[in-house]
Amino acid sequence: MMMSRSNCSGNLTKTIAATAVAAAVLALPNLASAESVIKRPGAHPDYSFELEPHLVFQWDNRWGSDDGLGPGVRFNIPFLDNGPISKINNNMAIGVGLDLTLGSNDCRWYYGGRGVPWDNRNDCNVTEVWLPVVLQWNFFLTDIISVFGEPGLGFVHRSYDWEFYCNGVNGQxxxxxxxxxxxxxxxxxxxxxxxxxxxxxxxxxxxxxxSVGANFLF
Known part of the structure; x- marks a missing residue:
């Protein structure tokens, strides 16, 4: 079934809002005791591996004219426990991911379908598999909240299949x-x-x- 961009955007907004509310509710018992740790170098969880299963909403750089949705996972391995800025609470990790996004899109005007007459069979099934490798730079603001930036490169395998009427509406x-x-x-x-x-x-x-997901520190 084809999902419009407006519907996907609406669903995404609801998902992010629900996630924010859930995070606030779960964190509420600890917020009263939360303290700033950004100026305390090294005052963050001591972990050697982070596992992060998540749900992915792909809105950009995708075959077809619509968005994709699917599961994913990220593995983060810290290599710099405190730094590169020694006076604040930060660390760095290498992140490797695997993400799968699926969707039904109108691919006619994108790859391989140009010049096909307009008809009512214009949907195609798009599958993309992403393997990102990123440098994750974490900043620990409080004992509950940290923020990060992740530049990197991603290998992507794109595929789609499409059925259409060869000679216009109805027929072969x-x-x-x-x-x-x-x-x-x-x-x-x-x-x-x-x-x-x-x-x-x-x-x-x-x-x-x-993406929105859980994280587990080991």
Whole structure:
């Protein structure tokens, strides 16, 4: 079923709003005791590995004319416990991800479908698999909230398949499919809400997608 951009945007807004409310409710018991730690170098969880399963909404840099939705996971490994700015509470990690986005789009005017007569079979199924590798720079504001930036590169495998009427409305059905591998620039900014020493929630905004998910520190 084809989902319009306006519907996707509306759903995304509701998802982000619901996530923000959930994060606030979960964090509320700890907010009263939360204290600023940004000026206390090293005052953050001591972890060697972060696992982050999440839900992905791909709004940018996608085949077709619509958006994609799917599951994903991120693995973050810190390599600089405090720094590169020694006077504040920050660290750096290497992040590696795997994300799958699915969607039904109008691909006629994009790849391989130009010149096909207008008809009522213009949807195609688009699948994209992203493998981003990023440098994650974390800033620990309080003992609950941290923010981060993530520049990097992403390998993406794009594929779609499309059925259309070969000679206009009704008649013989033709099929077309295509795949492509590309390397793209990616960038995200986000926030982490740590409800305990090991479990929290992460919200990530950027290109090519936004994500909401849990995080587990080991």
């Amino acid at each position: 059905i033709c099929e077309f499919d295509d795949t492509k591998n590309e390397l793209e620039f990616v960038f995200w900014g986000g926030a982490r809400f740590q409800f305990s020493d090991m479990v929290g929630l992460t919200v990530r905004l950027g290109t090519p997608y936004v």
